[in-house]
Amino acid sequence: MLYAMLYAFKLGPIETGDGFFTTYVGMTPDEAFQPTFADRPTDALRSIAERAKGHELRCEPSLARAGKAVGFEPAKAPDWVALPRATLAFGLALGNSGAKLIGAPIPEFLAASAAFMKARPWRHWDNGDIVDVRVTGLRDKQYEASIMGAGGQEYGIALYEEKGAIEKLSRLHDEGRVPEAVTIRSIAVTMNDEPLWAIKAVKEAFGLARLPVPMKVARGAPGPVDAIDLATLATALMATAQLTPRKTETSARLEVDGGSRAKSGFIDVTASVQLRQDV
Numbered sequence: 001m002l003y004a005m006l007y008a009f010k011l012g013p014i015e016t017g018d019g020f021f022t023t024y025v026g027m028t029p030d031e032a033f034q035p036t037f038a039d040r041p042t043d044a045l046r047s048i049a050e051r052a053k054g055h056e057l058r059c060e061p062s063l064a065r066a067g068k069a070v071g072f073e074p075a076k077a078p079d080w081v082a083l084p085r086a087t088l089a090f091g092l093a094l095g096n097s098g099a100k101l102i103g104a105p106i107p108e109f110l111a112a113s114a115a116f117m118k119a120r121p122w123r124h125w126d127n128g129d130i131v132d133v134r135v136t137g138l139r140d141k142q143y144e145a146s147i148m149g150a151g152g153q154e155y156g157i158a159l160y161e162e163k164g165a166i167e168k169l170s171r172l173h174d175e176g177r178v179p180e181a182v183t184i185r186s187i188a189v190t191m192n193d194e195p196l197w198a199i200k201a202v203k204e205a206f207g208l209a210r211l212p213v214p215m216k217v218a219r220g221a222p223g224p225v226d227a228i229d230l231a232t233l234a235t236a237l238m239a240t241a242q243l244t245p246r247k248t249e250t251s252a253r254l255e256v257d258g259g260s261r262a263k264s265g266f267i268d269v270t271a272s273v274q275l276r277q278d279v
Contacts, residue, residue, distance in 0.1 A: 004028045006055035007081055008048055008072060010041065010063060011089050012197060023092065024063075026052055029080050032088070041066035077204075083107060086205035093198035093211055097224035104227035105234060105256045105267055110202060112237040112252075113212035116157070117191060119241035122149025130166050130276040131240065133159055135232050137253075137269040145236060145273065148190070155210065157236060158188035183220040187229050189213065189237065227267065231256075235271035248275040 005028065012022035024044035026033040033051055038044035041063055049057055049070050059067040064074035077085070087106045091098035125131075131145040143159040144166050160166065165184050172180050191210035193199070202208050214225040214233055225233070231254050238252035251272040 004030065004055060005078065006048070006052045006057055007075070007078060008045055008057070008059040008063060008067065009077065009081070009085060010044075010060070011035075011085075011092055011201065013195075014092055014095075015195075016095070024048060025085070025088065027081060027084060028052070028055065029078075032084055035088070042069050045072055046070045082201075082205040086110060086201045089198040089201035090211070093195055094213065094224075097214075100224045100226060101230060102227075104230045105254060106230070108254055108256060109214070109230050109234040109237075110206045110208060110212065112234040112241070113189065113191065113210075114206040114208040115241040116237040117155065117208060117210060119243075120149070121147050121240055121243050122155065124243075124245055125275070126150035127158075128166065128170060131243070132274045132276055133236055133239075134272045135235065135269060136272070138267055139228050139232055139269055141232075143236075145240070147240065154190055156188060156190040156212070157233070157240060158186050159232070159236060161185040179220075182217060184217070186217045187225055187233060188215050188217070189233050190215070228269070231267045231269040232271065235269050236273065239271045239273040243273065243275060248277065249273070 006026050008024060008026045010022050010024050013020035021037055023035040023037055025035050026048035033048060036044045036047050045067050057072045058075040059072040060077060061074045090106055090110060091101060125147050127146045127148050131147065133143040133145045135141050143161060146158045146166050149155040162184050169184065189212050192213050193210060199209060199211050202211060214230055216223050216225045216229055235252045235254045239250045242250040251270060253270040255268045257266060
């Protein structure tokens with residue numbers, strides 16, 4: 001008796017301190033098996049098949065040769081693969097930072113990043129223009145936001161905690177005092193153009209041809225974000241994507257089950273953004 005289809009795919013090569021490795025994943029419509037790491041794709045697929053006896057075995061076309069030896073047939077990925085594959089690819093691409101995002105609203109963050117890139121708000125403003133961001137809900141905080149992208153090299157958004165931070169940053173850079181500039185606390189996301197294997201997965205699920213990389217800066221050093229930081233960035237991206245020269249005040253709300261790592265297992269964050277007109 002055959003059960004539901006199991007679809008296998010690979011993600012990588014993933015860079016680590018010990019070199020590069022590729023991970024192999026088996027997934028059904030109801031669950032994803034623990035990723036498998038092996039030197040040879042045939043060994044990885046054999047391990048996946050042994051844990052999924054009775055399933056109809058299918059694999060992505062790039063694994064056709066390796067899969068044939070252990071009972072897999074090549075096939076186009078079913079629709080139910082795209083979202084979890086993109087979420088997993090995002091986490092793996094972040095390395096150790098991705099491990100801290102258990103319970104984080106990753107699909108919502110990726111969708112918000114896609115909306116931001118599609119809206120291209122940097123067409124109207126550069127990183128010297130200030131957007132006031134008020135976050136409420138599970139987090140209650142005021143930020144000054146800077147939209148990146150007008151220079152055509154780095155895209156994203158940075159949220160600074162310090163009042164007058166953007167003006168201070170500009171002054172410090174002009175004076176060549178860059179080490180002081182990086183001491184200003186912030187959370188940010190930049191849209192990277194690599195690794196290509198992760199971008200491919202994210203693009204298939206969300207139409208986003210970049211990999212959004214979230215980061216927190218505290219005590220002068222970059223570090224990983226947590227679930228609430230990611231929710232904050234997601235709502236800021238969603239709200240900022242709605243800004244236009246005629247619509248200079250918007251808001252967005254994110255309400256999701258965040259799992260046991262979030263406070264009360266629930267994430268509820270709203271970002272209200274307003275372009276500062278006196279700049």
